[in-house]
Amino acid sequence: MECQEAMEKSSRYIDGELSLWDCIKIKLHLNHCWSCNRFVQQLPLLGQLARRLHESDHPTPGEPLPPDARERIKKILQDAPTKEESA
Amino acid sequence: MNNPSPPTLDPAQWVDQYGDYLFGYAMLRVRDRTVAEDLVQDALLTAFKARDRFEGRSTERTWLTGILKNKLREHWRKNKREITETDLAAPGEDPADLFDAVGHINADHAPADWGSDPVAAASRTEFQTVLAQCIEGLPDRAAEVFLAREVDGASTDEILKSTGITKSNLWVLIHRARKLLRQCLETNWFAKNNPSPDP
Numbered sequence: 001m002e003c004q005e006a007m008e009k010s011s012r013y014i015d016g017e018l019s020l021w022d023c024i025k026i027k028l029h030l031n032h033c034w035s036c037n038r039f040v041q042q043l044p045l046l047g048q049l050a051r052r053l054h055e056s057d058h059p060t061p062g063e064p065l066p067p068d069a070r071e072r073i074k075k076i077l078q079d080a081p082t083k084e085e086s087a
Numbered sequence: 088m089n090n091p092s093p094p095t096l097d098p099a100q101w102v103d104q105y106g107d108y109l110f111g112y113a114m115l116r117v118r119d120r121t122v123a124e125d126l127v128q129d130a131l132l133t134a135f136k137a138r139d140r141f142e143g144r145s146t147e148r149t150w151l152t153g154i155l156k157n158k159l160r161e162h163w164r165k166n167k168r169e170i171t172e173t174d175l176a177a178p179g180e181d182p183a184d185l186f187d188a189v190g191h192i193n194a195d196h197a198p199a200d201w202g203s204d205p206v207a208a209a210s211r212t213e214f215q216t217v218l219a220q221c222i223e224g225l226p227d228r229a230a231e232v233f234l235a236r237e238v239d240g241a242s243t244d245e246i247l248k249s250t251g252i253t254k255s256n257l258w259v260l261i262h263r264a265r266k267l268l269r270q271c272l273e274t275n276w277f278a279k280n281n282p283s284p285d286p
Contacts, residue, residue: 045206072128
């Protein structure tokens, strides 16, 4: 297996979706290829980083809920019938 | 022994406290302001009507996010789209000389060193901005499955069911998202903030 095939199969490798034979081939390749080894080690970090972003206060910094939508949703919630009213 | 206090919610504060978070969460997934606003509105109204069912097992924000996730699933089920060739790959996305003639990676394009603790960067606001921009820059369908799997914890079967795509296309999309996100972070953050010599 060469780098091109190893990288193409790397996502399925880290997620346990490769056949045993492909797993063995990719492991043999990673044993002697530091570039692919680094690539495969970095892939799972992307999910961790994205999860950490979502645990922060705002997953899209700099793009708040627009003011008109903010006011509209507040009004809808204020006008929604309370439990007592809807009973 | 006293019974624990019943969990309390404060719907009057939801928009101010969680509006930006929920809007950002939706925007990263649907890439359309109007749709994202409608999803947040729909989720908060549903939450308001279901507030008696909040058991306090999670935070208020986690509970609201869970309701928004359901709204997103409904949205995708109603708006299923066929996968196109451009969803799976785009010309020029990878450098033409990424690999040599026999499939070895060209040394100029080898992955850079991200340092000993790249996840530590995640708490820095500057990094969060770069990461959000990199996710926003991902192709729509690739971002959709990447976030569903990596952030929302959806199983392969759940994603296949809600999106209607095939399993082989799912893996192409997930790998495309990871590859592009990795490259974007490397170019826009790690190469600038963590330059180090390669072996």
